[in-house]
Amino acid sequence: MRPWPLLAALLLGAAVQAAQDSPATTVEAVPEDGRQAVAMPALQRALLREEMIQHTATVQQLVDLLGKGELTRAAEIAERDLGLSSMGKHAAATRGMGPGRFFPQLMRSVGIGMHEAASHFADVAREGDAEAALKALSPVLGACVSCHSAYRLE
Numbered sequence: 755m756r757p758w759p760l761l762a763a764l765l766l767g768a769a770v771q772a773a774q775d776s777p778a779t780t781v782e783a784v785p786e787d788g789r790q791a792v793a794m795p796a797l798q799r800a801l802l803r804e805e806m807i808q809h810t811a812t813v814q815q816l817v818d819l820l821g822k823g824e825l826t827r828a829a830e831i832a833e834r835d836l837g838l839s840s841m842g843k844h845a846a847a848t849r850g851m852g853p854g855r856f857f858p859q860l861m862r863s864v865g866i867g868m869h870e871a872a873s874h875f876a877d878v879a880r881e882g883d884a885e886a887a888l889k890a891l892s893p894v895l896g897a898c899v900s901c902h903s904a905y906r907l908e
């Protein structure tokens with residue numbers, strides 16, 4: 755098999771697409787970003803992003819487990835990956851200067867609030883009432899929403 759003609763066609767297609775998308779042909783204004791920019795070193799930025807992607811996966815897992823009625827498992831995962839027990843896991847890699855150390859004070863309290871809400875969710879889920887657990891998941895997501903609407907990385 756000779757993949758080259760196919761590859762060449764794909765590359766040409768990509769180049770045409772890029773030309774069509776280039777700023778010279780785009781007239782839309784970029785919307786203003788009113789969030790506060792938070793500066794931190796590259797390592798901490800990378801760790802934060804990695805953690806955020808993991809948070810999204812965790813939330814999906816929690817919703818999935820709630821739907822299946824596996825509340826004990828949901829409690830374990832919430833406490834381990836989002837709860838107060840999950841704090842400080844970057845201490846070794848960053849000599850005690852994890853991403854949270856670079857947060858402005860209010861952002862930090864939203865972050866701690868998320869960990870507290872996740873630990874509370876775990877406590878509620880352990881009791882075995884799925885409806886109560888779902889209710890307790892909302893403030894966890896509320897913290898994701900609050901922080902994202904107020905802060906971004908520089």
Ligand code: HEC
Nearest residue numbers: 803806807809810861864865868897898901902905906907
């Ligand atoms: C204390 C603040 C804070 C909390 C709480 C928070 N995040 Fe984030 N998150 C951020 C910041 C800051 C960024 C970087 C935004 C940017 O690109 O500038 C981010 C980025 C992300 C991203 C994009 C990652 C990427 O690929 O760049 C995802 C996904 C995400 N967060 C998910 C979540 C979820 C889910 C939760 C809640 C369970 C959550 N976050 C809670 C601050 C927070």
